[in-house]
Amino acid sequence: MAGPSLxxxxxxAQRHRELYLRVELSDVQNPDISITDNVLRFKAQGHGAKGDNIYEFQIEFLEPVEPKPICRVTQRQLNITxxxxxxxxWERLTKQEKRPLFLAPDFDRWLDESDAEMELKEKEEEKINKMKIESRVPKDPFKHLKKGYLIMYNLVQFLGFSWIFVNMTVRLFILGKDSFYDTFHTIADMMYFCxxxxxxxxxxxxxxxxxxxLIPAVVxxxxxxxxxxxxxxxxxEMQSKPVVFFIFYFWSIIELFRYPYYMLSCIGIEWKPLTWLRYTTWIPLYPLGGLAE
Incomplete structure (x- = not known):
């Protein structure tokens, strides 16, 4: 026969728009938290007052709440918003007048109604002030035009260097070392353009x-x-040297990651693998390119 649940x-604690629950369990595993019919149900494995066990509880709220709680687990506790x-x-948390024994006020976050109203008012004033400051900042009428130009520039450069890289790679696989000697005559026009x-x-x-x-760009x-x-x-006499292949190849590899990175940055997107490649590939390639040059 199963014993009473722990x-x-x-x-x-509460604010006018939110309720905060702090569950005193450490090392929480597999938390199951749901709200149905205005009742929050909680069940999780964790270390509490009775050691490492499965703990559960349910709370029927005094007034209606949204059915999607937000849960944040830390090593020492679990927080539910x-x-x-x-x-x-609310005058109390639960629909039943008698407070459950496991439930207590969170004095670290506790505010009375007047203090909470003051906090809410301060947040609203801060939001209004922020909007006023933003409205005073002059807007650039050419912002979208500039962004479009930068995206197009980086896209064209990416396509150009991609063509160089793919062309040289295919020729290397087909012709082998023979492709080294006519790299300039095959690739130079596109490299001139880029x-x-x-x-x-x-x-x-x-x-x-x-x-x-400016200075690094000029250099x-x-x-x-x-x-x-x-x-x-x-x-x-330099155009048929194998070193031309390596110079063009190293240049194109570097730009394959640099221009897409800049292009995505223009629209506020950061793709971490691309960022890593952008700031990592140049470490071996720049010295190799400099050596070839």
């Missing part, structure tokens, strides 16, 4: 379209363009 100590259906102050377009990165930084510092763009247009473009 109940954890539960502390509660319940939204009231109507914003008002690196000429890259001059816009200096302009973007100069006029404040992007927050990237990278002019450094690459010097190698491409002056060294490789004017010295025909």
């Amino acid at each position: 109940r954890p100590h539960v502390h509660w 319940v939204q009231k259906k109507e914003s008002n102050w 690196q000429t377009l890259a001059l816009m990165e200096i302009m973007n930084s100069l006029i404040g379209l992007v927050r990237s510092p 990278q763009v002019f450094g690459r363009n010097f190698i491409l247009f002056v060294v490789l473009g004017s010295l025909e």
Whole structure:
């Protein structure tokens, strides 16, 4: 025959719109929390006053609440937030007048009605002040145009360097080492296009379209363009050297991650694997590219 169920100590507090329940259980596992017919039902494995056991309780609320509680588990306790259906102050938590023995006020969060009203008023005033401040900030009429331009620029560069990378990779698999010697004649036109377009990165930084510092952009763009247009473009004996393959290949790999990262940043999206690749691949590739150059 099963014994009586174990109940954890539960502390509660309220605001006009929310109820807070703090369940005194540590190392909680498999919490089952639901609200049906205005009754909260709780069951979980955890370490409480009676050791490591299964604890459960139920509370029938005084007034209607939303049926979707928010649960946050920490190592020492479990916190439940319940939204009231109507914003008002309750005289007690439960429908039954006699308080259950396992239930007690949470004095760490406890406020009386007047203090809670003051807190609510302060939050509303803070929200209004924030809206006023935001309304005073002049809006950029060209914001969407700038964002569209940056997205398009990064997309075009990504497609260009993707074409270079895929073309070189396919040729490497088909022709092997023979592809090293005609890389310039096969890829140069697209590389000319991408690196000429890259001059816009200096302009973007100069006029404040992007927050990237100007000096690194100038060094990278002019450094690459010097190698491409002056060294490789004017010295025909260099164009058939295998080193051209490695220079172009390293450049394209770096940009395969850099431009998509910038493009997603324009629309406020951060994809963590891409961010990691963006800030990791350059560590070995920049020295290798510099060595090849």
